[in-house]
Amino acid sequence: MLVALGGIWLAWAVYVKRLVDYEQLYQRFKPLHTLFKEQFFTEKLYHKVLARGYLELSRLLYRAVDREVIDGFINFLYEKFFVFVKALWKSLDIKVIDILIHEVVITAVRVGRSARQLQTGLLNHYVLFMVLGTVLVLGVMLFVLDRM
Structure with missing residues (x-):
């Protein structure tokens, strides 16, 4: 409080009553003014030491x-996944795709x-x-059109 x-008293004495010349007061306490103005140089310290150190880290x-x-x-997962997919593809190719193609060929021959x-010639x-x-095509068309 004091x-x-x-x-408040100092401000009244300097600016209202002009008991002290504030320019002379400024020159006398310029280093202290600079220290307060620069916030004890914490900003520069922060950027030079802490921020730069943090960025390097x-x-x-x-x-x-x-x-x-x-x-x-x-990369390890990619290699293992690639090996798994390759083995799965070989298994599917032999067991599923080849069987499907074989069945399609057999069906085509039977048809x-x-x-x-x-x-008959x-x-x-x-x-x-x-x-x-x-007649079959017309019947299907009439059946479909009748439903609409």
Whole structure:
């Protein structure tokens, strides 16, 4: 409380009553003014020592942890995943895809054998199939249009 009252009295004496020349007072206490103005140089100390040290430590940790540990772990997982997928693909290729292709070929051969009996070489049979196909297509169209 005394310090606050002293400050108020000093301001009144310097600026209101002009008992002391404030320019002369400023020159006399210029180093103290600079110290207060620069906030005890904490900002410069912070940037020169703490912030720069923190940035250097961050770069060092980035190089050590990110590049070596994390990237090493990711590369390890990639290699193991690639080996797993390659083995899975070989298994699927032999057990599933080859069997599916084989079944498609067998089905195509069976359909071809069945369709061979439809090809008699007689024109009246071809006309009959064409008329039956047209009737079937028209019936499906009428059924679908009737539903709309």
